[in-house]
Amino acid sequence: MTSPERDTFGQLPAVRLASPDGAEAIVTLYGAHVVSWKGARGKEHLFLSRRSALDGSRAIRGGVPVIFPQFAERGAGMRHGFARVLPWHVERSGVDSGGAYAVFVLDETDLPPALASAWPHRFALALRVAVHGNELSMTLEVRNTGAAAFPFAAALHTYHLVDNVAAVRIEGLEAEPVVIRDKLDQVYQGIAGLIAMQCGTNALHHEQSGFTDAVVWNPGAADAAALSDLEDDEYRRFVCIEPALLGPATLEAGAVWRGEYRLKAA
Numbered sequence: 001m002t003s004p005e006r007d008t009f010g011q012l013p014a015v016r017l018a019s020p021d022g023a024e025a026i027v028t029l030y031g032a033h034v035v036s037w038k039g040a041r042g043k044e045h046l047f048l049s050r051r052s053a054l055d056g057s058r059a060i061r062g063g064v065p066v067i068f069p070q071f072a073e074r075g076a077g078m079r080h081g082f083a084r085v086l087p088w089h090v091e092r093s094g095v096d097s098g099g100a101y102a103v104f105v106l107d108e109t110d111l112p113p114a115l116a117s118a119w120p121h122r123f124a125l126a127l128r129v130a131v132h133g134n135e136l137s138m139t140l141e142v143r144n145t146g147a148a149a150f151p152f153a154a155a156l157h158t159y160h161l162v163d164n165v166a167a168v169r170i171e172g173l174e175a176e177p178v179v180i181r182d183k184l185d186q187v188y189q190g191i192a193g194l195i196a197m198q199c200g201t202n203a204l205h206h207e208q209s210g211f212t213d214a215v216v217w218n219p220g221a222a223d224a225a226a227l228s229d230l231e232d233d234e235y236r237r238f239v240c241i242e243p244a245l246l247g248p249a250t251l252e253a254g255a256v257w258r259g260e261y262r263l264k265a266a
């Protein structure tokens with residue numbers, strides 16, 4: 001299999017990217033959500049909750065949710081925005097020197113009326129996902145296709161699969177490595193763009209540009225127990241490290257913002 005194929009994941013239409021070197025990703029059209037990424041050696045790198053909805057009734061718990069136009073509850077709109085709960089379209093896909101890729105798009109015509117009136121802006125989102133070797137790369141483009149500026153925030157809310165969250169060390173955010181003792185929900189603003197995550201013998205390199213911030217989240221035992229789409233013990237198996245533009249940033253009429261993100265498993 002050398003080119004992206006239509007597939008399903010749970011009950012959701014999905015695209016499977018398969019690079020000639022063996023790297024793979026599965027992306028549901030619902031949310032343009034990367035739900036699985038395997039490097040060329042076949043190892044899964046993303047966490048997905050055993051209790052996640054996979055039928056389009058609510059956001060997927062795991063993988064890489066696309067957050068737009070609002071981060072968490074920092075605004076009057078839907079928590080973490082609407083991009084993660086709407087069906088996107090595949091604009092193009094293929095195999096190039098960088099591996100297998102697909103581009104997913106969403107614009108204001110995809111919004112149901114209630115959302116369109118709550119967020120009345122003309123916009124075009126494009127998310128390019130590519131896999132190659134032991135790398136996953138994602139580029140999120142936000143275009144203002146209207147006549148007036150709009151505010152927005154964006155993030156790629158990556159759930160990294162780990163053996164044990166207590167053994168995770170994250171470098172590149174603070175002077176000392178970040179460790180997760182219990183619950184952690186921390187914003188790091190104006191970071192340099194290079195982050196390294198280590199858990200036991202597994203290491204991952206994270207590079208971002210355009211995204212100026214990063215968020216690290218793990219709910220810990222008590223908050224995990226309150227999440228209906230997460231098994232009680234699953235909080236031990238992931239850490240979210242999220243390239244983010246928390247702003248909110250202002251995008252002028254006709255302007256484009258681009259956030260680039262690359263993960264490399266060592």
Ligand SMILES: O=P(O)(O)OC[C@H]1O[C@@H](O)[C@H](O)[C@@H](O)[C@@H]1O
Nearest residue numbers: 072079080157185186215217242
């Ligand atoms: O449950 P949700 O909406 O997917 O959000 C999960 C978490 O996402 C993180 O990005 C936020 O910083 C947390 O505050 C939030 O709890």
